[in-house]
Amino acid sequence: MSPTRPVFIISDHTGITAEIIGKSLLSQFPGEAFATESLPFVDTLDKAKDAANRIRDAWKVSSLKPLIFSTMTDVEARAVLDATGAVVMDVYGHFLGMMIGELGRPAVPVKGQSHSASDVDAYHDRIDAVNFSLAADDGLSTQKYDLADLILVGVSRCGKTPTSLYMAMQYGLKVANYPLTPENFEQPGLPESLRPYIGKLRGLTLKPERLAQIRSERRPNSRYAALETCRQELADGEKMMSEAGIKVLDSSARSVEEIAALLRQSLLKQDK
Amino acid sequence: MSPTRPVFIISDHTGITAEIIGKSLLSQFPGEAFATESLPFVDTLDKAKDAANRIRDAWKVSSLKPLIFSTMTDVEARAVLDATGAVVMDVYGHFLGMMIGELGRPAVPVKGQSHSASDVDAYHDRIDAVNFSLAADDGLSTQKYDLADLILVGVSRCGKTPTSLYMAMQYGLKVANYPLTPENFEQPGLPESLRPYIGKLRGLTLKPERLAQIRSERRPNSRYAALETCRQELADGEKMMSEAGIKVLDSSARSVEEIAALLRQSLLKQDK
Numbered sequence: 189m190s191p192t193r194p195v196f197i198i199s200d201h202t203g204i205t206a207e208i209i210g211k212s213l214l215s216q217f218p219g220e221a222f223a224t225e226s227l228p229f230v231d232t233l234d235k236a237k238d239a240a241n242r243i244r245d246a247w248k249v250s251s252l253k254p255l256i257f258s259t260m261t262d263v264e265a266r267a268v269l270d271a272t273g274a275v276v277m278d279v280y281g282h283f284l285g286m287m288i289g290e291l292g293r294p295a296v297p298v299k300g301q302s303h304s305a306s307d308v309d310a311y312h313d314r315i316d317a318v319n320f321s322l323a324a325d326d327g328l329s330t331q332k333y334d335l336a337d338l339i340l341v342g343v344s345r346c347g348k349t350p351t352s353l354y355m356a357m358q359y360g361l362k363v364a365n366y367p368l369t370p371e372n373f374e375q376p377g378l379p380e381s382l383r384p385y386i387g388k389l390r391g392l393t394l395k396p397e398r399l400a401q402i403r404s405e406r407r408p409n410s411r412y413a414a415l416e417t418c419r420q421e422l423a424d425g426e427k428m429m430s431e432a433g434i435k436v437l438d439s440s441a442r443s444v445e446e447i448a449a450l451l452r453q454s455l456l457k458q459d460k
Numbered sequence: 461m462s463p464t465r466p467v468f469i470i471s472d473h474t475g476i477t478a479e480i481i482g483k484s485l486l487s488q489f490p491g492e493a494f495a496t497e498s499l500p501f502v503d504t505l506d507k508a509k510d511a512a513n514r515i516r517d518a519w520k521v522s523s524l525k526p527l528i529f530s531t532m533t534d535v536e537a538r539a540v541l542d543a544t545g546a547v548v549m550d551v552y553g554h555f556l557g558m559m560i561g562e563l564g565r566p567a568v569p570v571k572g573q574s575h576s577a578s579d580v581d582a583y584h585d586r587i588d589a590v591n592f593s594l595a596a597d598d599g600l601s602t603q604k605y606d607l608a609d610l611i612l613v614g615v616s617r618c619g620k621t622p623t624s625l626y627m628a629m630q631y632g633l634k635v636a637n638y639p640l641t642p643e644n645f646e647q648p649g650l651p652e653s654l655r656p657y658i659g660k661l662r663g664l665t666l667k668p669e670r671l672a673q674i675r676s677e678r679r680p681n682s683r684y685a686a687l688e689t690c691r692q693e694l695a696d697g698e699k700m701m702s703e704a705g706i707k708v709l710d711s712s713a714r715s716v717e718e719i720a721a722l723l724r725q726s727l728l729k730q731d732k
Binding site for chain 1: 476547594
């Protein structure tokens with residue numbers, strides 16, 4: 189076991205970009221021990237100096253050189269972090285330099301543009317999409333399906349709701365979701381409310397064992413959570429969706445982000 | 461108006477990291493015209509070659525050198541993109557090199573670790589948190605407040621729900637939210653269900669004009685959306701929260717991400 193190395197996520201804004209980059213890079217060194225601290229909203233030179241002092245203190249305590257993931261728009265503040273001698277990986281410092289070289293013009297250092305509400309239209313679209321997805325969760329608001337970018341279909345607890353919300357939040361897509369229930373399987377063909385929207389439908393499924401586990405957390409020892417029930421519903425659901433020509437994704441070993449990115453890709457391909 | 465410059469977001473996985481970095485950097489060059497295309501799941505050498513061809517084609521059409529934001533774990537695939545001669549900003553190529561130098565050991569290039577379900581516990585925590593936040597939305601499930609990390613309080617439509625969901629999804633925090641209604645203001649003190657949880661409560665407020673605008677989208681020309689109603693409810697809410705010693709954030713000019721990061725920071729500070 190290696191000793192613990194201090195890691196700081198430092199940003200003059202929310203720190204979300206720096207956090208994602210840090211997480212992504214640290215995960216490629218399994219077996220190393222990291223102690224991560226987030227310092228968002230470091231937006232004055234004094235705060236940058238405080239952050240630099242914390243870096244120096246942590247370095248003294250651990251004796252391992254700290255890693256810094258940062259997004260600092262202010263050149264002076266960046267220099268304060270650099271002066272600690274830690275490994276400073278600053279997205280703006282490096283890549284912005286490349287962009288300025290290519291575009292032949294200076295950057296306009298507005299703090300944390302990507303996670304502010306400054307692009308008002310895009311931001312409203314995302315919030316509208318979240319509200320749409322909440323209103324059209326779990327088979328509600330089928331009268332609004334005309335407005336949906338995507339309608340997720342699948343049996344209860346197969347991952348539709350988190351996926352819908354994530355796609356709305358991240359991509360600004362209006363995603364409805366419709367649960368397939370045992371009653372639906374008694375009728376031939378797709379449920380009526382889905383039929384006019386075949387191009388917007390995508391299916392989710394997963395392994396019966398995984399579904400039984402998820403349902404058991406909600407209603408232990410119920411018929412609803414029994415492996416046999418899950419197996420039957422999933423089989424019926426997959427059959428219905430495949431007969432209707434709906435593309436189905438298996439969410440068993442995929443994160444919400446992975447499913448969301450795959451679904452978005454399948455929508456973009458269709459649009460072309 | 462500048463001519464449009466091609467931009468590609470290329471990843472061997474979801475592309476979420478590359479997309480966030482690209483958005484953040486591009487936003488610092490207002491006035492430049494960019495045409496952005498996302499190519500996720502470029503996870504074979506052949507797909508990397510296809511991507512390189514698209515870069516070359518786009519360059520020919522626009523005559524401006526394309527910008528590439530990428531996260532490619534495979535060194536060969538990265539070389540294929542570099543060979544296009546475009547401005548390739550690859551997070552792994554640059555920062556991973558710095559980390560390997562410092563840690564003195566090779567990286568384990570697992571694709572898209574940060575957005576996969578590979579850290580199973582952390583991933584389940586996040587999905588649990590999303591389910592909690594949905595179940596405890598809008599004053600529901602107050603009997604579960606013991607389990608909440610945070611309970612957001614504020615009048616109807618002041619941003620509680622998207623903030624709760626975002627914090628759950630991004631940080632794995634269990635965030636409930638409780639709406640303050642005119643009936644609450646007729647009684648002295650906080651609503652009863654909130655009183656045992658004072659340390660977990662945070663308030664949201666916003667400008668009356670903004671609230672009236674948001675409510676009007678939902679119910680145009682209603683008493684609910686009238687500026688006077690909004691002004692009164694917000695004043696009553698702010699008074700109630702300030703008397704109870706609840707920290708209140710103004711969400712008028714802040715994005716969900718900004719509010720989420722500020723709230724999380726205030727929770728972390730309290731824990732210390």
